[in-house]
Amino acid sequence: MRRTGPAVLGLTVAASLAGGGWWAAEGAGWEARTVTDLWSPRAYVEVQGEAVAVPRPEPADGRQLPAVPVTTTGSYAFLHTDDAGAPVGYDPCRPVPYVTNTAGQPAELPGVVDEAARIVSEASGVLLVHAGETDEAPTMDRPLIQPDRYGEDWAPVLVAWSDEAGFRELEGQVAGIGGSAAVPGPTGEGRWLAAGRVVLDGPDLAAMLDRPDGAEQVRAIVVHELAHVLGLDHVDDTGELMHPLTRERSDLGPGDRQGLALLGQVTCRP
Numbered sequence: 001m002r003r004t005g006p007a008v009l010g011l012t013v014a015a016s017l018a019g020g021g022w023w024a025a026e027g028a029g030w031e032a033r034t035v036t037d038l039w040s041p042r043a044y045v046e047v048q049g050e051a052v053a054v055p056r057p058e059p060a061d062g063r064q065l066p067a068v069p070v071t072t073t074g075s076y077a078f079l080h081t082d083d084a085g086a087p088v089g090y091d092p093c094r095p096v097p098y099v100t101n102t103a104g105q106p107a108e109l110p111g112v113v114d115e116a117a118r119i120v121s122e123a124s125g126v127l128l129v130h131a132g133e134t135d136e137a138p139t140m141d142r143p144l145i146q147p148d149r150y151g152e153d154w155a156p157v158l159v160a161w162s163d164e165a166g167f168r169e170l171e172g173q174v175a176g177i178g179g180s181a182a183v184p185g186p187t188g189e190g191r192w193l194a195a196g197r198v199v200l201d202g203p204d205l206a207a208m209l210d211r212p213d214g215a216e217q218v219r220a221i222v223v224h225e226l227a228h229v230l231g232l233d234h235v236d237d238t239g240e241l242m243h244p245l246t247r248e249r250s251d252l253g254p255g256d257r258q259g260l261a262l263l264g265q266v267t268c269r270p
């Protein structure tokens with residue numbers, strides 16, 4: 001989640017830190033559903049009340065992109081970790097497809113999603129690939145596998161636009177939300193991320209374009225949400241893009257880069 005508001009930053013910081021708010025819920029809710037309800041040693045997951053076998057990935061011949069070496073140090077946190085505290089990320093040996101639902105996307109913002117996807121791909125070594133348009137509407141309860149729409153594999157990352165009337169999680173100054181589900185591997189061993197989603201507030205982002213640095217700030221919000229999709233959590237450090245509120249930064253900070261590089265170094269699915 002990222003907030004847009006310039007005027008009441010102090011208030012929103014206080015409210016977020018005290019009350020948790022959406023930034024705490026966006027990753028945690030999705031993880032709870034998969035870890036506590038969907039995990040099973042037989043590598044089945046529950047999708048809309050039905051047991052569905054964990055998809056087996058296509059054979060892979062190594063990484064899609066070279067691993068990104070860690071060359072910076074800063075604040076970072078992971079949304080999902082294993083018992084040893086290691087990050088849970090997307091499988092770097094397969095492309096991570098994302099589909100876009102452009103309904104509600106402001107006409108002034110062409111290409112911002114693809115540009116942001118390139119930025120996080122480069123920083124993480126996890127290859128995000130645009131897999132076309134979809135008419136899937138964003139929901140908090142998104143089914144992780146949707147055979148009729150996307151086949152038997154995990155659903156691709158959905159990037160969709162809405163507004164606070166259509167998606168109540170975007171109420172107030174929230175400009176976007178993002179995250180992924182942590183799911184078991186095909187054999188039941190290990191966990192990886194899947195079926196990510198980003199919902200962007202079209203009117204909020206269009207309004208930002210009136211600011212002198214508006215285009216950069218909009219791109220920063222999309223990068224921030226896609227970094228959540230890849231597994232980064234918020235940090236309190238205003239020098240990082242994963243701070244939930246700051247406008248001090250419009251590019252990836254040292255800790256953001258460190259965390260994304262580490263997320264891209266997770267093992268591949270068998």
Ligand SMILES: [Zn+2]
Nearest residue numbers: 001002023244
């Ligand atoms: Zn956020």
